Amino acid sequence: MAAASDELKRAMPYTTRYPELGTGPIDVAPLIDPDLFELEKEKIFRKTWLLVGREEEIPEPGDYKVRQIDVASTSVIVVRDKTGKINAFHNLCTHRGNKIIQEEGAQTTGRTRSHLMTCRFHAWSFSTDGKLHGVPKEENFNKLDKNCLGLKTIHCEQWQGFIFINLDKTPEKNLVEYLEGMADQFAGYPYHESTVSYRYSTVLNCNWKVAMYAFSEGYHVPTIHAATLPSLAKIEQIDYQCFGPHSTSALYVPPVAGMQPTPATGNLGGRLVTSKQHGPHLDLLPEKINPERRTDFQFEFPVFFPNLVLHLGAGNGYPGMTYFHHQFWPLSVGQTLWEGTNYFRPPKTPSERVAIAHTNALHRNAWLEDTSTMEDTYAALCSGALDEMVLMDEEIMIRNTHRAWHEYMGV
């Protein structure tokens, strides 16, 4: 590839740092082609590490979480065994294949009784380490080898309290290798302290990448969020970095003279900002995030391939030491389960709870704005009238995800 001209480097200072990304348009077919979607199931969702939860969701031995993963036609049990280790299994009984734990929606949490999970069909029971424990009328089988009939294991590893699974029989890389530079870049943030979570979800009539790409750039912020986040009319999105299939960047909001918060935001947000617990803590950001410790830092937002966008706040901007993430779970080529989850430090007083409700409402409302374009975008793209889309410098994370997508797909 020819070296980028000076003019191009000025126009796209970040993108041109990664020559492998190119600067041309990206193809639209991956966003609408049903055959490619079938291939994605094998080449991406059965090969990569997928986030399925937080350790705080299953704090005690015997606690479990069930996560439906439609794109792999499975449901996964993530359970903490007697030793505290977290294991993952297909939610499937090794007798005749019934589901062991019945889900209530895409994510279900619960606690096993005496570390046993019992299939309701014929009452085979399995312990939380996956071993087959009990079989009624065992003597009537033809020499049942219980050692070979444990639950079907799935690779499960944790990083910074995030629980990931990999559906590949033998994953090419362990989780930390897979995360590449992200593992180090984002280690050390006090994720485990933000234990109060609010989750919203919906089924979007669009391809999962249409939804994910819309959450992977800050270019839309001044337009799409004009109503809910007027203070973000002028943002600075910088600190872009790519780490293999993953990428990151940070959003800063240079202060505007004379800009006053609205009364309720000033009052409620102010309560969080002035509290030691919820107030700004630039000191708690990992070293490489906001390296200059700018006070107008809003959040860092890394994109983890394939389907996770995380946001790390530090109590500036959106009040509260919050982090939040979005996940995009394909249901079909044109349907996606989107889940947005906000994590706050627990409120200690009623007024803090009220203030958190306010911040959370603003997040949720902003997400209602984000999700407002996705179905239109997908419907319009399905016309086939656009073969390629052009991307500007600040859309570099989309470019990187798209490049990684092609690499994994081999197309």
Added chain:
Amino acid sequence: MMALLPEKFVSLNPFVESWALPNELQRSQQRWSASEEDYRRFYDAMMPMLDETLDYLDQYEIGNIPEEAIVLYHLSLAFAEAAPHVELYECANQVPNSFEAVRFEAAHGEQIDS
């Protein structure tokens, strides 16, 4: 009928029936159906008393708010969630140009604030 609000806050009594709801789902349903006038009156009544209200609530422990204060607590939570409509959306009951709010499912939406 029992006393709904502590003595100091009786001026907020007209808003109790519509807005003092114990969980986010119910409060959202109220937000989606409230009129411009509802938003305006609720906000104008509550905003000037916000500090006093929250100071009063803070004498209690979260998760353990006694009966005499719970209605005021729920009213405050509704205010927090309704205020953006007044301050940012010109009292519209939906976020302008947004995705349909009813299609957002809140996993935590039915938890009671106590």
